Every structure is written in structure tokens, then in C-alpha cells.
Amino acid sequence: MKQDTILLAHGSGGTLMHKLISGLFASKFSNPILDKLDDSATFELPPGRVSFSTDTYVVQPLMFRGGNIGKLAVCGTVNDVSAMGAEPMYLSCGFVIEEGLAVSELETILDSMVASAKEAGVLIVTGDTKVVEKGGADRLFINTAGVGVVRDGVDIGAAKAKIGDKILLSGTIGDHGIAVVSEREGLTFETAVESDCAPLNKMISSMLDVSRNVHCLRDPTRGGLASALNEFAAASDVGLHIIEDRVPVRDEVAGACELLGYDVFHVANEGKIVAIVEPADADAVLAAMKTSPYGVDAAIIGEVVDEPKGKVLVDTHFGSTRILDILVGEQLPRIC
Helix, strand or coil: CCCCCHHHHHHHHHHHHHHHHHHHHHHHHHCCHHHCCCCCCCCCCCCCCCCEEEEECCCCCCCCCCEEEEEEEEHHHHHHHHHHHCCEEEEEEEEECCCCEEEHHHHHHHHHHHHHHHHHHHHHEEEEEECCCCCCCCCEEEEEEEEECCCCCCCCCCCCCCCCCCEEEECCCCHHHHHHHHHHHHCCCCCCCCCCCCCHHHHHHHHHCCCEEEEEEEECCCCHHHHHHHHHHHHHHEEEEEEEEHHCCCCCHHHHHHCCCCCCHHCCCCCEEEECCCHHHHHHHHHHHHCCCCCCCCEEEEEECCCCCEEEEEECCCEEEEECCCCCCCCCCCCC
């Protein structure tokens, strides 16, 4: 492309739009399905149940330590499909671009999407691009949708938790939210806080290789670990009991939360999975998590209990017990 920035004419349906699509999007995402440039992608799926998910990403800033909005969009949808016990296969992506966005910045974002899709083993097979006038989109919005095939014998859902099940977490919490807010606010720490944004499908696959008794899976994104746990408790009509000292948190993230007045349980993550697993299989699933570079800090953080139904209790560092509520309002705006 000859232009340095995106122009409104790039969304007009004319020559500039075709150059944008063919010269940037189609060339970056090239694969045999996408290369046909038909109105929709046509592909085959193996027999079985299908998992399908969609999400829209509006994070600001677009770039942050450990990732950007493009990496976030691919990994977020891959992880949502995987959390149903499915192997993600195909993604779509839609872009709403504000005129004036630098083409070089868009290229960086697309390159990260290509790298994340390659790591996850998925293909971006269809998409759409819209360009809006300045002030109409806060620079760039991305929507991704994903489809995958659920393994035979796997039955995962928020309402599947059973009393006595163990609660596992794949690693440290709060990294993504603090990375984004520190970038936005210009905060610096002795050790840089990076987003944990990552595709988790291969780690989840290894977990399911060792156990068909994984009852619940969720990536604790907006609302953090607190929201994911409360959703499980409510859907399954059980209580969840968490030991705070077992929940891994980086020192710099804990310090930032204390400084900013955040509860780390409510801070977003983009590369973690929380699992509820039958107790006899918990150690094997934990070991499988730890074989992944994204699960080296995995831990068993609690268990499912009978009472209080629909609530999450946390044994704190101080020896007391508190109810971990779901976040009521916005703690960290625009983090995914």
C-alpha cells in the first residue's frame, strides 16, 4: 500500500478498498480457504458436536506489553472455543477501522494475529473490513468468531461442578489488566508487567488427554477470577472454597493492585484457564497443565463444597474468610 494511513475511501468498495483487502488482509492471512475470496468460507468439519464463539475487542491502548488488540482477538476466541472441550479450527475476523490509523500499526497488529493463529493451529478463513470517519471507532475494533469440534466423551459446562471437585488455576492472575492499565496510565514498575495473552488450546488438549472428568473450564477474562468462579457457583448451585495463599500472583501485580486499590481477583486475564475437576484426576490434570509453558505456575486453589450455595468463599492471608463477590461496576475500563 502506498498510503501511510487508512483513508475513508479504503472502505468505499472501490479500488483503494480492494488494494487494502488484497494487499494487506488477504496476503497476511493467506490460506487455501480464504484465498478464494468468496462471500463466505466453505470447509469441512469432522463429525461431532461443534463449539462456536464470537467476541468483539475494543481495548485501548491498541499496543501493550505482551501483546496488542490483534493477538488478544485471536487468543480470546481460541480460548473460548477450547474452554468447551473443543479443538478450534477456523476463525473469522471483522475490522472496524477509524480513518487516520497508521498502516504500519495495522500491519503490526495483523502480523501478531498471523503468529497467534499459527501457534494455535487455526486458520483465519473469512472476514470483513469497514472504515469509519474520524471519531467513529476509537481507532480500531476487531470482532473474531471461531468454530471447533468437541471431543467425544467430553461434557464441559458451567453447571457441571460437583461437590468434592478440585479447582485448578493455570497460573498467575491479574497480569493482563495491570499491563494494560500501566501502559495507559504511564505507570512503571521495577519489573515490567506483561500481558499473559496466549492461546491455551494445546494446554487444554493435554488436560483432556489425561482426564475425561474435567467438569468446568473458563478463561477468567473480564471480571477476572472472581467472575468465573461466581458463574460456576451460580450455574451449578454449589459453593466454592478458595485458599488465597494458593492463588498465584506476581509480586509486581500484587503491588500495583495495592497501589491502585484493585482487588486482584477482579483484574482481567487473557492467558489463564480455571478448571473444576473430579478429585481423583486433579493431580494428573495439574501435571498436564505444568507441561505447557503457559501452565508452569498452575496450582490447585480450592474445592467445590455444598454450602453456601451460589457463593465463593476465600480463606484470606490474614486467617479470616470472606465472600468473593462478582464485580458490580467497572474496575478497569477497556481491557479487552
